[in-house]
Amino acid sequence: MEVKNKYVSIKANINGAPEESDFEVKVENISLLVESESKEVVVKNLFVSIDPYQINRMKSQSSSQAAISFAAAITPGEAIDTYGVGRVLVSHRPDFKKDDLVAGLLTWGEYTIVKEGSLLNKLDQDQSFPLSYHVGVFGFSGLAAYGGFFEVCKPKPGEKVFVSAASGSIGHLVGQYAKLLGCYVVGSAGSQEKVKLLKETLGFEDAFNYKQETDLKSALKRCFPQGIDVYFDNVGGKMLEAAVANMNSFGRVAICGVISEYTNASTRAAPEMLDIVYKRITIQGFLAADLMKVYADFLSKTIEYLKAGKLKAIEDVSQGVESIPSAFIGLFNGDNIGKKIVKVADE
Amino acid sequence: MEVKNKYVSIKANINGAPEESDFEVKVENISLLVESESKEVVVKNLFVSIDPYQINRMKSQSSSQAAISFAAAITPGEAIDTYGVGRVLVSHRPDFKKDDLVAGLLTWGEYTIVKEGSLLNKLDQDQSFPLSYHVGVFGFSGLAAYGGFFEVCKPKPGEKVFVSAASGSIGHLVGQYAKLLGCYVVGSAGSQEKVKLLKETLGFEDAFNYKQETDLKSALKRCFPQGIDVYFDNVGGKMLEAAVANMNSFGRVAICGVISEYTNASTRAAPEMLDIVYKRITIQGFLAADLMKVYADFLSKTIEYLKAGKLKAIEDVSQGVESIPSAFIGLFNGDNIGKKIVKVADE
Numbered sequence: 001m002e003v004k005n006k007y008v009s010i011k012a013n014i015n016g017a018p019e020e021s022d023f024e025v026k027v028e029n030i031s032l033l034v035e036s037e038s039k040e041v042v043v044k045n046l047f048v049s050i051d052p053y054q055i056n057r058m059k060s061q062s063s064s065q066a067a068i069s070f071a072a073a074i075t076p077g078e079a080i081d082t083y084g085v086g087r088v089l090v091s092h093r094p095d096f097k098k099d100d101l102v103a104g105l106l107t108w109g110e111y112t113i114v115k116e117g118s119l120l121n122k123l124d125q126d127q128s129f130p131l132s133y134h135v136g137v138f139g140f141s142g143l144a145a146y147g148g149f150f151e152v153c154k155p156k157p158g159e160k161v162f163v164s165a166a167s168g169s170i171g172h173l174v175g176q177y178a179k180l181l182g183c184y185v186v187g188s189a190g191s192q193e194k195v196k197l198l199k200e201t202l203g204f205e206d207a208f209n210y211k212q213e214t215d216l217k218s219a220l221k222r223c224f225p226q227g228i229d230v231y232f233d234n235v236g237g238k239m240l241e242a243a244v245a246n247m248n249s250f251g252r253v254a255i256c257g258v259i260s261e262y263t264n265a266s267t268r269a270a271p272e273m274l275d276i277v278y279k280r281i282t283i284q285g286f287l288a289a290d291l292m293k294v295y296a297d298f299l300s301k302t303i304e305y306l307k308a309g310k311l312k313a314i315e316d317v318s319q320g321v322e323s324i325p326s327a328f329i330g331l332f333n334g335d336n337i338g339k340k341i342v343k344v345a346d347e
Numbered sequence: 348m349e350v351k352n353k354y355v356s357i358k359a360n361i362n363g364a365p366e367e368s369d370f371e372v373k374v375e376n377i378s379l380l381v382e383s384e385s386k387e388v389v390v391k392n393l394f395v396s397i398d399p400y401q402i403n404r405m406k407s408q409s410s411s412q413a414a415i416s417f418a419a420a421i422t423p424g425e426a427i428d429t430y431g432v433g434r435v436l437v438s439h440r441p442d443f444k445k446d447d448l449v450a451g452l453l454t455w456g457e458y459t460i461v462k463e464g465s466l467l468n469k470l471d472q473d474q475s476f477p478l479s480y481h482v483g484v485f486g487f488s489g490l491a492a493y494g495g496f497f498e499v500c501k502p503k504p505g506e507k508v509f510v511s512a513a514s515g516s517i518g519h520l521v522g523q524y525a526k527l528l529g530c531y532v533v534g535s536a537g538s539q540e541k542v543k544l545l546k547e548t549l550g551f552e553d554a555f556n557y558k559q560e561t562d563l564k565s566a567l568k569r570c571f572p573q574g575i576d577v578y579f580d581n582v583g584g585k586m587l588e589a590a591v592a593n594m595n596s597f598g599r600v601a602i603c604g605v606i607s608e609y610t611n612a613s614t615r616a617a618p619e620m621l622d623i624v625y626k627r628i629t630i631q632g633f634l635a636a637d638l639m640k641v642y643a644d645f646l647s648k649t650i651e652y653l654k655a656g657k658l659k660a661i662e663d664v665s666q667g668v669e670s671i672p673s674a675f676i677g678l679f680n681g682d683n684i685g686k687k688i689v690k691v692a693d694e
Contacts, residue, residue, distance in 0.1 A: 056621060056625075062621060063592070063619065063621060063622050063625065063626075064621045064622075064624070064625040067596060067625035067626050068596075068625065071625055236620045240620075245410070249414060249415075255620060255623055255624050256624070257624060258620040258621065258624065261620050261621065262621075268617040268618075268619065268620065269617060269620060270615040270616060270617035271615075272410065272615065273583045273587075273602060273605040273608050273615065273616060273632075274403060274409060274410055274411045274605065274608065274609075275410050275411075275632075276602055276630065276632035277411070277602050277603070277604060277605065277632040277633070277634070278403075278410065278411040278414035278415065278418055278632070278634070279410075279414050279632065280631070280632050280633055280634060280637060281631075281632050282629060282630070282631040282632075283623065283629070283630040283631075284627070284628075284629040284630075285620075285622075285623035285624040285625070285626065285627050285628050285629075286624070286627055287624070287625070287627060290627060
C-alpha cells in the first residue's frame with residue numbers, strides 16, 4: 001500500500017536571502033508497508049516547525065554544517081528534516097503504536113519515515129493544550145528561550161534584560177520568562193504592531209521598532225538609562241554592537257541566533273572589544289539541543305505558567321505543505337509574529 | 348626637607364599610536380615631611396610596570412575609562428599611576444615603616460606619595476627572587492596569566508591552547524602554565540627571535556611569526572590540526588577572527604587585552620557569529636583586578652614552579668625615568684620580550 005507524499009525541497013543551494021523560486025514541492029510515493037522486524041515508524045505530519053537556522057543548512061558551505069548533526073547540510077532535491085508533531089500511521093515497535101501522537105524529527109512534507117535512532121517522543125494523548133504547542137513553546141523554541149535565558153544568561157531578579165527579535169518564536173518567550181523572574185525587560189522588533197504586542201500584551205517595560213531608529217546605540221541608551229545586564233541575542237550585526245556598547249559591567253550576552261547575518265555575511269558584528277574587556281562581558285553561543293538537562297524543569301514551569309495565564313504562547317500558523325516556502329522566506333522579512341508553524345494536516 | 352621628583356606625563360591626550368613627542372619628563376619638588384597624623388606614605392620608586400592598557404587611559408575618551416578606577420583617564424601634565432615596587436622613605440603608619448619594601452600603586456616617576464586607601468602592600472624582606480618579580484610575575488601580569496587561564500579559560504589537561512602575544516608580559520606565563528597543566532600549546536609573536544624563545548626555551552609545541560603569515564586562519568589550521576579548545580587573547584583584531592574560525596565546539600576565548608585595537612579602532616574584530624553559535628563558543632573579557640580570590644593560590648603555585656625551575660619569568664628592563672616613554676611606545680611596536688619594566692633606582 002502506497003500514499004503520495006508531497007514535500008518541500010530546495011532546487012539548489014541557497015547562499016543569500018531565500019526566494020520562492022529556490023524551492024519546489026515534489027511528490028513521491030511512499031510505502032505504508034513496514035516489515036515486521038523494522039524499527040521504522042511511518043508518521044503522518046500534522047504541524048511542522050519553520051526556523052531561521054535551516055537557511056544555514058541550505059548554503060553551499062557553512063561552518064555551522066559540521067558542528068552538530070541537526071545542522072548538517074541539506075541536499076537539494078531531498079526532503080528537509082524539521083522538528084514537528086504527527087500521528088503514527090504504521091509501527092511495529094513496542095514503544096509506538098498506530099494513532100499515537102508523536103513529536104520529533106519529521107520533514108517539511110506530509111509524511112515522514114522516521115528511522116531508528118532519530119528523535120521521536122510519544123505525546124500524552126490527554127492534551128489540554130493545542131497540539132501545535134509541542135512544536136513551539138514545548139519544543140526547541142521554548143527550550144532555547146528558557147534554557148538560554150536561565151542557564152546561559154544567569155539572570156537575577158531586577159536585572160535589565162534586552163531581547164532582540166522579541167516578538168519572534170524564541171524572543172517573545174524569553175521576555176516573558178524574564179518578566180516572571182522580576183527583570184526589567186525591553187525588546188526590539190520590526191514593526192509598530194509587534195512593538196504594541198510586546199508592550200501591551202506581553203508587559204515588556206519598553207520596546208522599539210529598530211527600523212525606525214537611526215542609531216541603535218541611542219535607542220538602547222534611551223530604553224536602558226541604567227544600562228543592560230543581560231542581552232538575549234537573536235539577530236547579531238549592528239544590534240549586538242549597540243547592546244555591547246550599552247552593557248553594564250559583568251554583562252552577559254547569550255547568542256541564540258544571528259538572523260541578520262544568516263543571509264548576508266557582510267553584516268558581521270564587530271563589537272567594541274575594549275568594552276568586552278573592561279566591562280568583563282561574556283558572550284556565549286548556545287544551542288537548545290545542549291540544554292536537555294533542564295527540559296523537565298522547563299516543561300513543568302512552562303505548563304504551570306501557561307495554566308495560570310502568566311505566559312502566552314504566540315503562534316503564527318500557515319496551512320498546507322505548499323505554504324512552507326513562503327512561511328520560511330517570511331522569517332527573514334519579519335513576517336511572523338510568534339512561533340512560525342505550518343499545519344500540514346488536520347488532527 | 349624636599350627632594351626633586353622627576354616624573355613622566357603626557358602633554359595632551361593621545362588618540363593614536365604613542366610617540367616620544369607625546370610625553371615629557373617633568374620635575375617637581377616634593378616634601379618629605381609628613382605630618383604625624385597623616386596616613387600618607389612617601390615611597391622611593393625602584394621598579395615600575397609598563398603596560399599597554401595605559402594607552403586607553405591617555406585617550407580623549409574611551410569607554411574603558413569609566414569601567415573601573417584603575418582605568419580612569421590620565422590628566423595631561425599630571426603624574427601617571429602604575430603598579431610598581433619601592434622602598435618606604437617616610438611613614439607614620441604602623442603598617443609601614445622606613446625602608447620597608449612595598450608593592451602597590453606608584454607612579455611613572457622617582458617618588459610616590461601614596462594616599463590612604465591606595466593599593467600598597469609590604470613585601471617580605473627576605474627576598475629569594477629578584478625584586479622586579481613583584482612587578483611582573485608576582486604582580487598583575489602573573490595574576491592575569493594564572494587567573495585568566497585557569498579561572499576564565501577553565502582548561503583541561505590535553506586541551507589545545509593558543510596564546511597570542513605569546514612572548515609578552517602575560518602571554519609567556521600563560522603558555523607555561525598551560526604546558527604545566529599538560530596542554531598542547533601554540534603561541535604567536537612578531538619576530539623569529541620570539542618564536543625561537545617560545546619553542547626552544549619555553550617548550551611550546553609550536554609558534555609562528557604572525558608578520559610572516561599571509562593568512563592567519565591557515566597558520567592556525569597548520570598549527571592546530573585538531574582545532575583550538577582555548578584561546579588566550581592579548582591582541583584582538585584579525586587574530587581573534589582566525590582563532591574563532593579554528594575553534595572546536597565548546598571552545599573558550601579569554602580576552603585579556605586587544606593591543607591591536609588600542610591604537611587603531613578600525614581594526615575591530617568581527618568574528619564569525621555562526622561559529623560562535625554552532626560551536627557554542629564563549630568569549631569572556633576579564634581584568635586581573637577581579638581575580639584576587641585566586642591570588643594566594645596563584646602565588647604559592649608560581650613560587651613553587653619558579654623554585655623548581657619549571658617556570659621562567661622573562662623580563663625586559665630599561666633604566667631610568669627618562670626611558671619610560673620609549674619603553675611604553677615600544678610595547679606597541681613589539682620591542683619587548685617578556686615583562687616590560689623600568690628600573691627607576693637601585694635598591
